[in-house]
Amino acid sequence: xxxxxxxxxxxxxSFFAVFLGLPLAIYLLFVIWxxxxxxxxxxxxxxxxxxxxxxIGLQNYTKIFTDDIFMKAMGNNVLLVICLxxxxxILSLILASLVTVGGSSKGQIKGLRNSSFYRVVxxxxxxxxxxxxxxxxGQIYDPSGGLLNGLLRGAGLNQFxxxxxxxxxxxxxxxxxxxxxxGFVGFYMVLFVAGIKGIPAELFEAxxxxxxxxxxxxxxxxxxxxxDNIQTAYIYMGILALDAFVYMAALNSGGGPDNSTLVMSQQxxxxxxxxxxxxxxxxxxxxxxxxxxxFSGLVFVVNRLTGGDKDVSL
Amino acid sequence: MNVQHQSVxxxxxxxGALAAAVLVPLGGSLASCAGSGSSSNAGPxxxxxxxxxxxxxxxxxxxxxxxxxxxxxxxxxxxxKVLEKNHSGSTAKISPSTDIAQELQPxxxxxxxxxxxxxxxxxxxxxxxxxxxxxxxxxxxxxxxLEGKVIKDTLYTGVLAxxxxxxxxAALNYVLTVYAxxxxxxxxxxxxxxxPKTWDEMYALGEQAKAxxxxxxxxxxxxATYYQEMAIASAIxxxxxxxxxxxxxxxxxxxxxPAIQSVFTALEKIVKAGYFKPGGSGTQFTAxxxxxxxxxxxxxxxxxxxxxNEMKDQTKAGFNMTGAPVPSVxxxxxxxxxxxxxxxxxxxxxxxxxxxxAGGKELLRVMLSKDAAxxxxxxxxxxxxxxxxxxxxxxxxxxxxxxxxxxxxxxxNIYTWNFIDLYGTNKxxxxxxxxxxxxxxxxxxxxxxxxxxxxxxxNDSSVKKIEVK
Numbered sequence: 148x149x150x151x152x153x154x155x156x157x158x159x160x161s162f163f164a165v166f167l168g169l170p171l172a173i174y175l176l177f178v179i180w181x182x183x184x185x186x187x188x189x190x191x192x193x194x195x196x197x198x199x200x201x202x203i204g205l206q207n208y209t210k211i212f213t214d215d216i217f218m219k220a221m222g223n224n225v226l227l228v229i230c231l232x233x234x235x236x237i238l239s240l241i242l243a244s245l246v247t248v249g250g251s252s253k254g255q256i257k258g259l260r261n262s263s264f265y266r267v268v269x270x271x272x273x274x275x276x277x278x279x280x281x282x283x284x285g286q287i288y289d290p291s292g293g294l295l296n297g298l299l300r301g302a303g304l305n306q307f308x309x310x311x312x313x314x315x316x317x318x319x320x321x322x323x324x325x326x327x328x329x330g331f332v333g334f335y336m337v338l339f340v341a342g343i344k345g346i347p348a349e350l351f352e353a354x355x356x357x358x359x360x361x362x363x364x365x366x367x368x369x370x371x372x373x374x375d376n377i378q379t380a381y382i383y384m385g386i387l388a389l390d391a392f393v394y395m396a397a398l399n400s401g402g403g404p405d406n407s408t409l410v411m412s413q414q415x416x417x418x419x420x421x422x423x424x425x426x427x428x429x430x431x432x433x434x435x436x437x438x439x440x441x442f443s444g445l446v447f448v449v450n451r452l453t454g455g456d457k458d459v460s461l
Numbered sequence: 462m463n464v465q466h467q468s469v470x471x472x473x474x475x476x477g478a479l480a481a482a483v484l485v486p487l488g489g490s491l492a493s494c495a496g497s498g499s500s501s502n503a504g505p506x507x508x509x510x511x512x513x514x515x516x517x518x519x520x521x522x523x524x525x526x527x528x529x530x531x532x533x534x535x536x537x538x539x540x541x542k543v544l545e546k547n548h549s550g551s552t553a554k555i556s557p558s559t560d561i562a563q564e565l566q567p568x569x570x571x572x573x574x575x576x577x578x579x580x581x582x583x584x585x586x587x588x589x590x591x592x593x594x595x596x597x598x599x600x601x602x603x604x605x606x607l608e609g610k611v612i613k614d615t616l617y618t619g620v621l622a623x624x625x626x627x628x629x630x631a632a633l634n635y636v637l638t639v640y641a642x643x644x645x646x647x648x649x650x651x652x653x654x655x656x657p658k659t660w661d662e663m664y665a666l667g668e669q670a671k672a673x674x675x676x677x678x679x680x681x682x683x684x685a686t687y688y689q690e691m692a693i694a695s696a697i698x699x700x701x702x703x704x705x706x707x708x709x710x711x712x713x714x715x716x717x718x719p720a721i722q723s724v725f726t727a728l729e730k731i732v733k734a735g736y737f738k739p740g741g742s743g744t745q746f747t748a749x750x751x752x753x754x755x756x757x758x759x760x761x762x763x764x765x766x767x768x769x770n771e772m773k774d775q776t777k778a779g780f781n782m783t784g785a786p787v788p789s790v791x792x793x794x795x796x797x798x799x800x801x802x803x804x805x806x807x808x809x810x811x812x813x814x815x816x817x818x819a820g821g822k823e824l825l826r827v828m829l830s831k832d833a834a835x836x837x838x839x840x841x842x843x844x845x846x847x848x849x850x851x852x853x854x855x856x857x858x859x860x861x862x863x864x865x866x867x868x869x870x871x872x873x874n875i876y877t878w879n880f881i882d883l884y885g886t887n888k889x890x891x892x893x894x895x896x897x898x899x900x901x902x903x904x905x906x907x908x909x910x911x912x913x914x915x916x917x918x919x920n921d922s923s924v925k926k927i928e929v930k
Contacts, residue, residue, distance in 0.1 A: 192923055195566055195590060196569040196570065196586060197569075197570070197590070197593075198569075198570055216889070288743060289744060290739070290741075290744055291740060311740040311741070311744065313682070313743040314740065314743030314744070314895065314899065315742070315899075319743075400683060401683060401891045402892060404742055404892065404895055405896060420562045421562075423562075423587035427923075
């Protein structure tokens with residue numbers, strides 16, 4: 148039996164136009180079209196200031212992948228993508244568990260004492276703009292007048308006199324990562340708290356009656372039930388790690404000692420605006436976009452393979 | 462929760478981006494068509510006369526975009542007012558910008574750039590990218606200024622060199638920058654120290670300074686290459702123009718020149734002796750400079766003459782900032798000790814595509830006349846390329862007096878180089894210099910790393926090289 152299509156009414160058409168046509172047009176114009184344009188420019192030798200450019204095929208791409216500095220930047224991004232989400236998510240999961248289900252093991256399931264206070268405080272860093280965070284921590288890390296070295300020396304650790312946290316290639320990346328984690332832990336904690344609050348308390352109570360400790364509860368109950376939140380957080384944090392421009396530029400504008408904190412987006416910026424090679428910079432942008440796509444794809448695949456598609460939601 | 466909604470949007474984006482990747486071959490051909498359609502127009506012209514040597518049209522508008530950095534833009538406003546007075550009915554529109562490259566890029570591509578640009582600052586447009594689109598400014602320096610003198614004859618020697626590319630005077634650098642080794646005259650006098658003239662003397666002074674709990678030098682992470690400037694200046698003094706031409710033309714092994722090597726070795730000795738304040742590679746450069754001007758933890762600082770103005774608010778009272786030529790390796794270098802690295806900065810350019818090219822040149826001519834140049838020196842405490850605008854008391858600035866003295870001592874022995882700005886290599890060199898000043902590398906590593914940066918530019922066929930003779 149064939150279902151008859153209902154005639155298009157004015158009501159329907161106007162609904163489509165406003166809720167489907169308009170967003171699609173805006174999306175095509177401001178998202179897809181620049182992307183396509185960037186790819187077009189990446190195949191040219193455009194300097195950025197000339198009205199014309201020559202088509203040079205994939206030369207820019209071969210240049211990128213043989214350039215040791217860009218490869219170093221890409222390596223740094225990979226390092227960030229691996230470390231940042233894991234550290235941030237583990238930390239914020241621990242904090243979220245503590246303030247929701249980590250409290251007294253007797254009576255009602257609840258968080259630590261004063262947990263709402265901790266929740267608010269740990270969210271504070273997220274309300275500071277990224278650039279302000281960068282500048283602030285740049286001052287804290289200052290070798291001679293900085294807070295960190297002052298505290299360390301106050302604690303009797305005199306070898307940290309004039310130690311350049313952001314100027315030593317062994318510590319620059321770790322110090323930078325710490326700043327980013329510091330800025331985001333509170334936000335992801337709130338995200339996970341919301342997820343955990345959605346789990347009925349009876350489940351935790353049942354687990355407790357069965358003799359599960361706090362760690363077992365977190366691994367076997369909490370994590371599987373807020374898996375979607377964790378995946379979302381992982382992808383967001385990963386995309387941030389692939390960009391990371393603001394933090395890197397504020398803490399070490401030049402790419403850091405031995406380029407140890409240089410990221411692709413910074414190299415893209417230098418290539419475009421200080422070297423005047425927009426064609427090459429566009430190619431870097433395309434590589435960056437593809438890397439983001441590959442990363443998201445990987446996270447989905449890994450989640451699928453580890454059983455994330457099994458329906459455990461309530 | 463909000464995040465959940467965004468998640469959906471992001472997935473949509475990913476799908477869209479994938480779709481875009483499929484559409485790429487089509488898009489590529491479309492994009493290469495975009496952005497074409499240039500037209501050349503020199504704009505309407507007026508009658509050429511002595512008071513209007515470029516034939517600026519009556520009642521025209523001059524559109525100038527000026528980099529708003531340490532010098533501000535009011536000195537151009539001053540010239541604009543004079544222009545409006547001399548050409549009644551015309552207007553000078555002076556707009557500030559802190560981001561010349563990003564802001565003007567669409568105007569260059571669209572074929573409607575301003576008539577006059579101060580292409581300066583960290584985000585200036587690389588000259589090799591716009592060279593073909595700029596006017597030759599020889600006509601400006603050959604014209605007479607408002608006082609009736611030929612402009613060329615009123616300028617310091619060598620000031621046109623930094624703006625000359627392949628024989629074309631594409632930029633007129635307006636402000637004269639003297640590169641020197643700066644110090645507090647009062648501090649040196651109080652300790653009975655004299656300014657070291659060779660690197661050996663410098664090393665010896667380092668010991669005395671250490672006894673007083675002071676370092677010789679201090680550096681900041683964004684300004685580590687100030688020591689590269691100092692090293693190159695000292696090496697050119699020692700080895701002559703040979704050194705300069707090797708670097709400028711990116712010759713193979715140019716950094717291994719004996720003069721450069723001996724300066725690097727002298728610097729390494731100072732670094733290894735601990736006469737550099739440690740931790741510079743993690744210190745913001747103005748904070749590092751304040752350790753020299755305010756807390757006086759270091760004695761010397763190599764920099765351009767903008768340093769006085771830059772640190773004005775953080776300089777100890779009675780500092781008496783004074784400049785000295787950089788040390789040489791031997792007591793009898795090829796160029797005399799007083800020879801000087803000086804270059805004119807703030808490059809003013811007139812794009813050929815501008816609506817009022819003659820107007821852009823006319824505004825430049827007004828700026829080069831005595832009144833406007835004196836006004837600049839007086840308000841900014843820095844000399845312009847126009848001679849004789851600074852009185853003997855330097856408007857009360859010791860640094861300005863010493864700049865004038867350094868310039869007159871040097872006479873004809875003034876040199877500069879362009880390759881770092883021209884090919885935009887400063888960022889890569891910073892990394893190498895931070896490591897070296899930190900004591901974490903040696904002369905051999907420094908040399909090979911710097912050579913690698915030069916070689917990379919030389920071997921990159923897409924970068925247009927400009928030969929220096």
